[in-house]
Amino acid sequence: MLVYLPIAEISTNLFTLLGVGAGVGMLSGMFGVGGGFLITPLLFFIGIPPAVAVATGANQVVASSISGVLAHLRRKTVDLKMGTVLLIGGLIGSSIGIVVFRWLSALGQIDLAVQLSYVLFLGVVGTLMLQESLRAWYRTKKTGSGRRKAHKHTWVHSLPFKMKFRVSGLYISVIPPLLVGASVGVLSAVMGVGGGFIMVPAMIYLLGMPTKVVVGTSLFQIIFTTAYTTVMHAVTGHSVDIMLAFFLILGGVIGAQFGTQIGLRLKAEQLRILLALLVMAVCIKVGLDLLIQPDELYSIRIAGGP
Amino acid sequence: MRGLLLIALILLSLPARASEIVGALSQNRVSLTANFSGSEILIFGAIRRTADEVTIQEADEAAGSEDFDVIVVIEGPRQAVEVWRKERRAGIWMNVDSVGMASVPSFYAVASTQPLNQILSPEADEAFRISARQAIRAEQVGDGSPETLLFAEALMRIRERSAQYLSLERFVHIDRDILFRTNVRLPSNLTEGAYTTRMYLVQDGQVVSQFRTAIFVRKDGIERWLHELAYDQPFVYGLLALVIALIAGWGASALFRIIRQQ
Numbered sequence: 001m002l003v004y005l006p007i008a009e010i011s012t013n014l015f016t017l018l019g020v021g022a023g024v025g026m027l028s029g030m031f032g033v034g035g036g037f038l039i040t041p042l043l044f045f046i047g048i049p050p051a052v053a054v055a056t057g058a059n060q061v062v063a064s065s066i067s068g069v070l071a072h073l074r075r076k077t078v079d080l081k082m083g084t085v086l087l088i089g090g091l092i093g094s095s096i097g098i099v100v101f102r103w104l105s106a107l108g109q110i111d112l113a114v115q116l117s118y119v120l121f122l123g124v125v126g127t128l129m130l131q132e133s134l135r136a137w138y139r140t141k142k143t144g145s146g147r148r149k150a151h152k153h154t155w156v157h158s159l160p161f162k163m164k165f166r167v168s169g170l171y172i173s174v175i176p177p178l179l180v181g182a183s184v185g186v187l188s189a190v191m192g193v194g195g196g197f198i199m200v201p202a203m204i205y206l207l208g209m210p211t212k213v214v215v216g217t218s219l220f221q222i223i224f225t226t227a228y229t230t231v232m233h234a235v236t237g238h239s240v241d242i243m244l245a246f247f248l249i250l251g252g253v254i255g256a257q258f259g260t261q262i263g264l265r266l267k268a269e270q271l272r273i274l275l276a277l278l279v280m281a282v283c284i285k286v287g288l289d290l291l292i293q294p295d296e297l298y299s300i301r302i303a304g305g306p
Numbered sequence: 307m308r309g310l311l312l313i314a315l316i317l318l319s320l321p322a323r324a325s326e327i328v329g330a331l332s333q334n335r336v337s338l339t340a341n342f343s344g345s346e347i348l349i350f351g352a353i354r355r356t357a358d359e360v361t362i363q364e365a366d367e368a369a370g371s372e373d374f375d376v377i378v379v380i381e382g383p384r385q386a387v388e389v390w391r392k393e394r395r396a397g398i399w400m401n402v403d404s405v406g407m408a409s410v411p412s413f414y415a416v417a418s419t420q421p422l423n424q425i426l427s428p429e430a431d432e433a434f435r436i437s438a439r440q441a442i443r444a445e446q447v448g449d450g451s452p453e454t455l456l457f458a459e460a461l462m463r464i465r466e467r468s469a470q471y472l473s474l475e476r477f478v479h480i481d482r483d484i485l486f487r488t489n490v491r492l493p494s495n496l497t498e499g500a501y502t503t504r505m506y507l508v509q510d511g512q513v514v515s516q517f518r519t520a521i522f523v524r525k526d527g528i529e530r531w532l533h534e535l536a537y538d539q540p541f542v543y544g545l546l547a548l549v550i551a552l553i554a555g556w557g558a559s560a561l562f563r564i565i566r567q568q
Contacts (some may be wrong), residue, residue: 002343006533011494063555112400234544253558298460301388
């Protein structure tokens, strides 16, 4: 059954869209990630124009984060003050990202820029995650438990404009969280992702936040940043496809329910190795598309289109 | 079929003039709705011959030859496009240069009784801009360099592959030397606007008569509403996208929680 997408201006199979949504939803349920980094490249592969894929990807992240945010707010595992500082950074970053996105579109290089950012970020994050999770897996096999040291005093703690973050138990400068938020904002605008895969490690290792508030706080920042990004893409590029987003979300929420069940049956270390491998696989696929000579060297862009 | 006969009867009853072509469409309105998956258009019509031609025709038939051919052209709304070319730079295939074309058809189908080059002289093709090559000609002339021509070729190649430019040779059928008909399939990725439909009566490589009509393609229903909102009220559209995402995301997980608790 075909559905006509009013913004992408193509007809796509309904079940393909539901399937992409469900597949990504299942993985995000299993691993507790937003899934934006998977959905945007998958939309490229099924022929959605990159600009529409990125903008609609951001919209889908809003939907996949909302139930998580509400759950964390109920459990009070959100540092609202830190979340707000990260969010201010996020809004600034997203605005910059939107401007860069428009500029690259005008140059005809947006596809390349999006693909390169995917290769770069997924490659780095995938490698680090694989290394870390293999080490953790090896450790649990050998000794049973390896404990991480309490946070060290680094250059982050010697910057000015210090602020007290009670929930996180931190007294640090606002500059690092603003920068972390801003870089995630740029990624959200250019890649159509939430950016959790960058923000969570940055919050733990760079800001030294306690692990129990990290996920809730990052989701809090992500939902507002991607919401802002969605509206900005709609206003500046008319590139958010509600119809496309709707079917992806519908597939996604159903998939997530099954993913959570599967996730509960697997060990944390195994999950992290699987996630790392998945990130690497997406990275390699996007990268190969850039390296292998395409069948058709020419492409058509319609002026004034998304 | 009754329509065809009616046209034929009217034509036969008219006083004799030069040979003429008259045509009609099975539908002149196409709605792009949520489940639009392309549309088949039947184009049909009749050829009216002058009295002396009828006798020549009869003589020709005795010799086993046909004299008239019909060409049907459907042309979608014109758009400004950029054609980009990729090249390997630092090991990566990236867009390096582009040629802008101010106005090329978004859809172009040519259906004919015989291959075009056998029934139409190049001069007539150029004068009436019948083949796809001629339809984007004005853009090729731009600076006329062989480089630019490569981009125009690429445009045609890509659009032929995506079934936006169709060459339907031997797809027009002439019945009893007077009625003609053809089917053209409009693909699912249509652009909104007027699709001009031209029918040419061709004899000895020359266009003898032509007939024009149009198909109007427009988005309809929720598709139309969403598309208009996205362009007229982008901020409201963006907020609507958020509200749908929030309701769908939250509602579905709340629903599953309730199901699981029971």
